[in-house]
Amino acid sequence: MHWRPGLAPRPDSGTPGRPWVRVCDAVPVDVDRPRTRTWVVPTVFAVVALSMPVQMYINEHVAEPYPGLFQPSFSDVFDFGSGVRFNEIVLLVDGQAIDQEDLLPSSNSPERRRVLEALFPREEDESPPRIDAETRETLRSNLADSLDAEPHVLTARWERWRFDLGTRQTSRIRTLSEYQIDLTGGDQ
């Protein structure tokens, strides 16, 4: 095997080739075939295929595993009829409306919504909000950083809305629940 400058013009032209390009004239070989037996690669494929029922079982009976071979299923089939009902959370700090990003800056949108739903249940008769001292401090710290001011009271209010497909108008139906969190350490 020997090496020569690659992409260079004819040797008699006197023009140098690119210094970082070289061409190897060694005989190409398959990277694995000479070393692996016939059954190895099919076995890898079989293991991957057989792992699917296991992954799907865990997904259905426990939770979606990670990492796992899944794509977004969007399996819900909504039947909206003439209008779309939806829930919206309104966040206020000391009476001023804030964005969800101010409270949970490092989450993406769906993740933020799920955390908000866990912290502040939509219906008041569900389990009470899980705001322990550590979570309260995290929320206070996030708000102080985002708003550049010391927050005192966080209000979270879930509202039920409806979008009418005929008129394309949105209307508020009712308030589902409302929570007030004293960020200075008092009761909720």
Added chain:
Amino acid sequence: MKVIERIDDWCRRGDFTVEDLARYRIIYGLIALVTLPGLGGIAAQPAAQFDPPPGPIMLFDSIPSRGALEALELTIAVLIGFLIIGFKTKATSLLLAMAMMTGSGLSYSFGKIDHPIFVLLVPLVMAFSGWGGAMSVDASLAARSGRPRIEASQWAMRLLAFMIGLAFFTAGSAKLRSGWLDLDTQAVRGHFLSGFVNHDRHQLLAPLMLRVEEFGFFWEALDWFTVAMECGLVVAVLWWRTFRIGIAVASLFHFGVLMMMNIQFSANVIAYGAFVRWNLFRPTPPGRVLPLSSPVAVVLGLTLGAATYGVHNSDLDRFLPSIGLEVLVIGAVFASVYLIAQVVQIIKATRRRSRTPESRTPTAA
């Protein structure tokens, strides 16, 4: 030929060259550098919400410290740097896949799992593809030490394709079971309306889609198309041509989802890029290398990674492009050209076949 030999032969069949894969390695690395995920913010999540999904992330019993998360992010950046220059490519690819999966897994430990899994599978599987065999420091070191040149390993590409097909099948089968094909319900319409109303997805073609929301046939056709595509890809894996047609259709599907539902899911399209014959665009002679010594390669990889990490974690990050939209558009253009080329080929082949019997027919004297 035994069955196992036929399967082995099928796994190893393919037309990828090491130059195709090396070019994709560089493209993938550059995209990964630009889109480096910020992990330090995970430490700011409420600790009570930390609930890892089933899998190796369960080994973490609490959110790691901010310092550890930032170290993980820096490690990912450095590994991407090594990947781009092709230094210790196999080990780098495997470590990169593990580091990225750890970072993603931690960020999904608060209830919501996103699904850009294909881009994480790419380094995991392509570690065995020989994508470090050209335009790399590895190729240079191998040549200097007299080792033979590495060629593309086709089975790794087939495995990646197979995994993509299986992952799509999980989504398609879930839709089948939940009644997407029921003629009385239009699932795509429901998801479109949910996004439009709940998540303010009003951009691009969304207002136009709202105007046709009562056209049941249109939405039902989309339901059937989606299920057919997601369930069919795993069958398409049997032949490279059908698989490439399948991912071309999938690229257009992702573009359509962007236009209609304003959901920017570009990660899959980046992974589909692995199956493009990149070297056909501007063929290069085999054996291109990056002739650096190991110490220089280490310094270069570290510098590239550290600089990227620095940019992402400073005010300079506002200059980084958000490439999701561009990836989807480029993917749709590539897919359209490829599909048109396939249609032209089929038409030409049909014409050729229809002419052949005539030419054989003896002309009347």
